[in-house]
Amino acid sequence: MAGSTTIKDVAQHAGVSVATVxxxxxxxxxxxxxxxxxxxxxxxxxxxxxxxxAAGRSLKTRQTRNIGILIPSLSNPVFAEIFAGVNDHAxxxxxxxxxxxxxYDRELELDGIQTFLNHQVDAAILTVTxxxxxxxxxxxxxxKVPSVLVFNQENDATRDAMPLVTVDNEQVGxxxxxxxxxxxxKSMAMIAGHFxxxxxxxxRRMGFERALTEAGLPNPRVCEVDFVSAEVASALDSxxxxxxxxxxxxxxxxxLLAIAVMKELRRRSVRVPGDVSVxxxxxxxxxxxxxxxxxxxxxxxxxxxxxxxxxxxxxxKGEACAATQLLAHDYQxxxxxxxxxxxxxxxxxxxxxxxx
Amino acid sequence: MAGSTTIKDVAQHAGVSVATVxxxxxxxxxxxxxxxxxxxxxxxxxxxxxxxxAAGRSLKTRQTRNIGILIPSLSNPVFAEIFAGVNDHAxxxxxxxxxxxxxYDRELELDGIQTFLNHQVDAAILTVTxxxxxxxxxxxxxxKVPSVLVFNQENDATRDAMPLVTVDNEQVGxxxxxxxxxxxxKSMAMIAGHFxxxxxxxxRRMGFERALTEAGLPNPRVCEVDFVSAEVASALDSxxxxxxxxxxxxxxxxxLLAIAVMKELRRRSVRVPGDVSVxxxxxxxxxxxxxxxxxxxxxxxxxxxxxxxxxxxxxxKGEACAATQLLAHDYQxxxxxxxxxxxxxxxxxxxxxxxx
DNA sequence: GGGGCGAAGGTAAACGTTTACCTCTAGGGT
DNA sequence: ACCCTAGAGGTAAACGTTTACCTTCGCCCC
Numbered sequence: 001m002a003g004s005t006t007i008k009d010v011a012q013h014a015g016v017s018v019a020t021v022x023x024x025x026x027x028x029x030x031x032x033x034x035x036x037x038x039x040x041x042x043x044x045x046x047x048x049x050x051x052x053x054a055a056g057r058s059l060k061t062r063q064t065r066n067i068g069i070l071i072p073s074l075s076n077p078v079f080a081e082i083f084a085g086v087n088d089h090a091x092x093x094x095x096x097x098x099x100x101x102x103x104y105d106r107e108l109e110l111d112g113i114q115t116f117l118n119h120q121v122d123a124a125i126l127t128v129t130x131x132x133x134x135x136x137x138x139x140x141x142x143x144k145v146p147s148v149l150v151f152n153q154e155n156d157a158t159r160d161a162m163p164l165v166t167v168d169n170e171q172v173g174x175x176x177x178x179x180x181x182x183x184x185x186k187s188m189a190m191i192a193g194h195f196x197x198x199x200x201x202x203x204r205r206m207g208f209e210r211a212l213t214e215a216g217l218p219n220p221r222v223c224e225v226d227f228v229s230a231e232v233a234s235a236l237d238s239x240x241x242x243x244x245x246x247x248x249x250x251x252x253x254x255x256l257l258a259i260a261v262m263k264e265l266r267r268r269s270v271r272v273p274g275d276v277s278v279x280x281x282x283x284x285x286x287x288x289x290x291x292x293x294x295x296x297x298x299x300x301x302x303x304x305x306x307x308x309x310x311x312x313x314x315x316x317k318g319e320a321c322a323a324t325q326l327l328a329h330d331y332q333x334x335x336x337x338x339x340x341x342x343x344x345x346x347x348x349x350x351x352x353x354x355x356x
Numbered sequence: 357m358a359g360s361t362t363i364k365d366v367a368q369h370a371g372v373s374v375a376t377v378x379x380x381x382x383x384x385x386x387x388x389x390x391x392x393x394x395x396x397x398x399x400x401x402x403x404x405x406x407x408x409x410a411a412g413r414s415l416k417t418r419q420t421r422n423i424g425i426l427i428p429s430l431s432n433p434v435f436a437e438i439f440a441g442v443n444d445h446a447x448x449x450x451x452x453x454x455x456x457x458x459x460y461d462r463e464l465e466l467d468g469i470q471t472f473l474n475h476q477v478d479a480a481i482l483t484v485t486x487x488x489x490x491x492x493x494x495x496x497x498x499x500k501v502p503s504v505l506v507f508n509q510e511n512d513a514t515r516d517a518m519p520l521v522t523v524d525n526e527q528v529g530x531x532x533x534x535x536x537x538x539x540x541x542k543s544m545a546m547i548a549g550h551f552x553x554x555x556x557x558x559x560r561r562m563g564f565e566r567a568l569t570e571a572g573l574p575n576p577r578v579c580e581v582d583f584v585s586a587e588v589a590s591a592l593d594s595x596x597x598x599x600x601x602x603x604x605x606x607x608x609x610x611x612l613l614a615i616a617v618m619k620e621l622r623r624r625s626v627r628v629p630g631d632v633s634v635x636x637x638x639x640x641x642x643x644x645x646x647x648x649x650x651x652x653x654x655x656x657x658x659x660x661x662x663x664x665x666x667x668x669x670x671x672x673k674g675e676a677c678a679a680t681q682l683l684a685h686d687y688q689x690x691x692x693x694x695x696x697x698x699x700x701x702x703x704x705x706x707x708x709x710x711x712x
Numbered sequence: 713g714g715g716g717c718g719a720a721g722g723t724a725a726a727c728g729t730t731t732a733c734c735t736c737t738a739g740g741g742t
Numbered sequence: 743a744c745c746c747t748a749g750a751g752g753t754a755a756a757c758g759t760t761t762a763c764c765t766t767c768g769c770c771c772c
Contacts, residue, residue: 004418006728017752022730034750049498054475055420056728058411059757062360066454066475074436075641083430087457091464096471098422099455101443108447115452119410119422142405256642263645285431286612286642289619362758373722378760390720412758415727715772722765727758734753741746 005048013044025052058120067312068098068116068124070109072197076256077284078301079127082150085305086125093313095122104129104197110136117143123312125305127151129197137162146315150308153203163315164324165308167299169200172329173207175297176251176279179331181215184340185249185277188212189221189239191232191261192253201253204281208251221247225257232260242270248277248340255280255287255296262290262336273338283332295334300327361404369400381408414476423668424454424472424480426465428553432612433640434657435483438506441661442481449669451478460485460553466492473499479668481661483507485553493518502671506664509559519671520680521664523655525556528685529563531653532607532635535687537571540696541605541633544568545577545595547588547617548609557609560637564607577603581613588616598626604633604696611636611643611652618646618692629694639688651690656683 011018016037022028024041044050058064067090071079083099090097098121100112109128113136116124124147128134131154140147141162148163153170180188190208192201209219221239225231240246242265252258258280265272272278272292280287283298307325314321367374372393378384380397400406414420423446427435439455446453454477456468465484469492472480480503484490487510496503497518504519509526536544546564548557565575577595581587596602598621608614614636621628628634628648636643639654663681670677 004728007730008728018729019731019753020751023751026730028731037751051473051499053415053728055411055414056757057730059409059415059727059759060729060731062757064411074430074439075433077431080430080436083455084457084459087455091456091467091471096475097455099439099443099453100447101440103440111447115447117407119452143407259642259645263647266647286615289615291619291622291647360758363760364758374759375723375761376721379721382760384761393720409758412727413760415729415757416759416761418727713772715770717769717771719768720766723763725762726760729757730755732753732755735751737748737750739747739749742744 004053005050007050007052009048010041010044010050013048014040016041063122064120065095066098066119066121067095067309068100068112068119068121068126070100070102070112070116070124070126070128072102072104072127072129074101076254076282077286078151078254078282078299081301082127082305082308085302085307086309087305089306089309089313093309095309095313102128106130106134109134112136113139116140117145121145123147123316125150125308125312130199131162132199146312148308148311148315150304151200153199161323163311163321165304165311166200166324166326167304167329168326169203170207170210172281172297173204173209173251174211175207175329175331176204176281177208177211177215179337180249180251180277180279181211181217183249183277183337185247186217186340187247188217188249188251189223189241189247190251190253191223191225191235191239191257193227193257194224198253204251204253220251227257227260232257232264236261236264236268241265241276242268246276248275249337250276250278252278252280255282255284255294258294258296258336259287259290262292262294272336277337277340279334279337283330287332287334290336292335293333295337296332298330298332300329303327360409361406363406363408365404366397366400366406369404370396372397419478420476421451422454422475422477423451423665424456424468424475424477424482426456426458426468426472426480426482426484428458428460428483428485430457432610432638433642434507434610434638434655437657438483438661438664441658441663442665443661445662445665445669449665451665451669458484462486462490465490468492469495472496473501477501479503479672481506481664481668486555487518488555502668504664504667504671506660507556509555517679519667519677521660521667522556522680522682523660523685524682525559526563526566528637528653529560529565529607530567531563531685531687532560532637533564533567533571535693536605536607536633536635537567537573539605539633539693541603542573542696543603544573544605544607545579545597545603546607546609547579547581547591547595547613549583549613550580554609560607560609576607583613583616588613588620592617592620592624597621597632598624602632604631605693606632606634608634608636611638611640611650614650614652614692615643615646618648618650628692633693633696635690635693639686643688643690646692648691649689651693652688654686654688656685659683 007018007021011021021041074080102108127150131152150165195202223235225235258278280296283296287294287296363374363377367377377397430436458464480501483506487508506521551558579591581591614634636652639652643650643652
């Protein structure tokens with residue numbers, strides 16, 4: 001806090017009542033103030049460096065003009081962009097962001113939400129690890145705080161609707177499959193962060209698997225990693241990547257992971273996409289600076305942030321709004337995917353695909 | 357806001373006075389409450405789902421337990437880490453973050469600081485484009501809000517001290533120079549974002565140039581870019597990179613830029629480090645996933661965030677604290693630097709360095 | 713047995729706003 | 743000449759806390 005000059009000081013200095021000052025400053029009331037008085041008040045405000053106290057105001061108006069935003073991590077550029085989008089929209093509407101990052105930790109998620117509640121945020125924008133088992137969400141609903149989930153793919157029907165802004169992650173998985181199938185891949189694998197920490201990964205996996213099944217292909221091998229490079233290595237081992245029996249294409253649940261995978265492949269002298277194709281999800285900018293450039297499914301992250309902010313704000317104004325907004329994703333070309341390798345002569349050690 | 361049950365409701369429900377509730381909940385007052393009353397109150401709190409109003413509390417205590425944090429951008433992982441560090445420390449101390457990103461825009465910087473002031477943050481943590489001409493800083497000082505600059509290298513002596521948490525950016529520049537000189541480089545260039553937007557870039561440049569001068573080498577060519585890849589290309593053109601008259605080493609003012617530069621070099625078939633060495637600053641994680649891995653000067657970003665938070669908090673408690681904390685940086689090995697290329701036969705078109 | 717003391721808890725006055733309601737003045741319509 | 747209205751501005755009551763200051767009571771010590 002600071003050299004608090006209050007509205008009372010201003011009123012005194014300008015020789016008017018506090019009500020007048022308040023009315024003028026918020027442009028309220030039919031009975032407006034005369035221009036002379038206005039001038040005096042403004043002069044006083046200027047002279048005293050008056051700044052209305054948010055606390056006093058909030059107490060009376062019962063709104064804080066704060067929006068809580070909870071994201072798992074800022075290391076992933078996707079979340080950084082979401083944040084930028086939210087920030088931008090919120091600022092324009094005169095709202096401020098109470099931000100916290102959860103590091104994918106359920107404990108911290110709850111803690112963050114509690115904090116939002118304690119601070120009486122007017123609205124909340126969240127990405128949680130698992131909407132269907134996040135107690136915090138219930139708290140927000142109980143407190144009737146307009147909230148929206150970003151990126152999450154809530155599929156728990158028992159819970160009454162909390163709006164979502166996301167892409168169709170199952171379709172993302174399908175699109176990846178479609179792309180790889182079109183290039184002749186028949187043996188694929190998926191590498192993902194812990195599914196328990198990301199319902200979007202789960203949805204992507206589901207779409208991926210279904211598309212493969214529909215195409216008459218066997219289920220892909222799937223491997224979870226803890227996102228430390230050592231684990232990436234063992235994941236590649238367990239999938240037999242690079243060997244004749246290994247997959248010809250790797251679907252990574254996000255770009256950061258895909259980049260780590262490409263690094264490890266390079267270390268092993270597995271050529272991308274010569275031996276193995278790699279594709280990620282997110283469309284982060286740095287992907288196209290890699291060599292080979294990373295193919296990915298791009299999401300309009302920044303726009304998602306803006307949409308999310310717009311959504312909670314209109315909810316705040318009491319406007320009914322679409323429960324869920326599905327934004328379009330897109331395929332981002334990249335050198336990291338290519339036609340399936342014809343990896344072995346016909347008399348291969350892999351009897352399952354003699355015609356490949 | 358929400359189904360506001362107030363402290364009065366709790367008091368009533370528990371059959372005690374509000375003062376008792378308040379005292380119990382904050383563990384204040386020598387005259388403690390008896391265990392039976394405590395139990396009743398807690399039961400009431402539980403039953404009613406009571407949550408103290410931050411507004412009411414702030415109004416009375418004159419502190420918000422909010423810390424403002426202003427950073428230029430979250431796209432740079434360095435800032436994301438700072439944020440994580442601040443977030444972590446603040447949370448542990450029971451503070452919440454009011455966050456905003458300025459996109460390196462002076463207007464938005466000021467706007468953000470005003471917002472902090474309007475919300476009466478207890479403290480502020482900032483990275484600004486230019487400390488010596490940021491009006492916002494003066495406002496913070498005038499309002500006596502404990503503040504700290506992170507990453508900035510304030511060098512305006514006329515201004516009374518605002519504490520800094522940073523690395524010695526001039527030394528960073530020197531260390532880069534030293535490293536490159538040791539590898540035999542004699543012709544170097546620096547590529548940086550707009551210097552006007554980053555005093556740390558300016559300091560790095562200064563150190564770099566001074567070290568070269570002290571080593572008897574000519575001043576490096578320096579080129580500012582607007583951080584769009586098209587500009588990186590023209591920067592490389594203007595520096596003659598890849599030609600016999602061009603530099604054998606490029607010092608990039610941050611890793612993201614270095615990565616973009618490496619990308620463009622690759623496109624031009626300029627070998628790194630064979631033809632040109634590249635070194636960045638920041639030590640972002642993704643640098644070591646590139647090929648070649650990026651050499652860099654690492655900064656302890658997360659720690660800087662934690663230190664910054666600790667610093668403003670102790671300032672808040674009235675403890676005097678070191679005006680400036682210089683943290684150690686470190687050289688991060690990377691494949692992107694190597695010995696200076698002996699780029700042309702003795703009868704070169706470059707008469708300036710016949711002996712090289 | 714009385715004075716003193718400390719523990720337990722109540723009373724009420726802030727903190728800085730906003731806003732419903734009131735007062736006053738001037739002007740206009742009949 | 744009168745009433746009505748509208749504009750301009752003042753008065754004071756909230757909003758939900760915290761906390762200084764009381765009151766009460768039981769206990770101990772002389």
